[in-house]
Amino acid sequence: MHSYDEPVYLISVVASMLDIHPQTLRQYEREGLVEPSRTQGRMRLYSQRDIDRMKLILRLTRQLGVNLAGVDIILQLKEQIDQMQSDIDQLREELSKANRNGSVHSSKALVAKNSYDIIIFED
Numbered sequence: 001m002h003s004y005d006e007p008v009y010l011i012s013v014v015a016s017m018l019d020i021h022p023q024t025l026r027q028y029e030r031e032g033l034v035e036p037s038r039t040q041g042r043m044r045l046y047s048q049r050d051i052d053r054m055k056l057i058l059r060l061t062r063q064l065g066v067n068l069a070g071v072d073i074i075l076q077l078k079e080q081i082d083q084m085q086s087d088i089d090q091l092r093e094e095l096s097k098a099n100r101n102g103s104v105h106s107s108k109a110l111v112a113k114n115s116y117d118i119i120i121f122e123d
Helices: 011-018 022-030 048-063 068-101
Strands: 044-046 109-113 116-120
Touching: 011 022, 011 044, 011 048, 022 044, 022 048, 044 048, 048 068
Parallel strands: none
Antiparallel strands: 109 116
């Protein structure tokens, strides 16, 4: 089994899997929506991550009628949200470690609201 990020699929295989023309995949690459890996002979190789990204692009364009410029913006925002979520998870872990170690003074409060933690520091 291949890893999620390992580039193993040729453009013809991906086009067949997604039921699209290979030229569509080339257009997505020209637009900067997907970046397949290249072999020494310059053949495009796609990973499962690339395929999942293209499935999202196809869903946005076919089902929701979003143009490629809109898709680009949506994908950029999704990446920012994913990064922010990762940062939040990391900060939560650090806070949890600090609380377990007794590093946070008892006069400081932790308030949970929805899925975000708010830390209130009193002077």
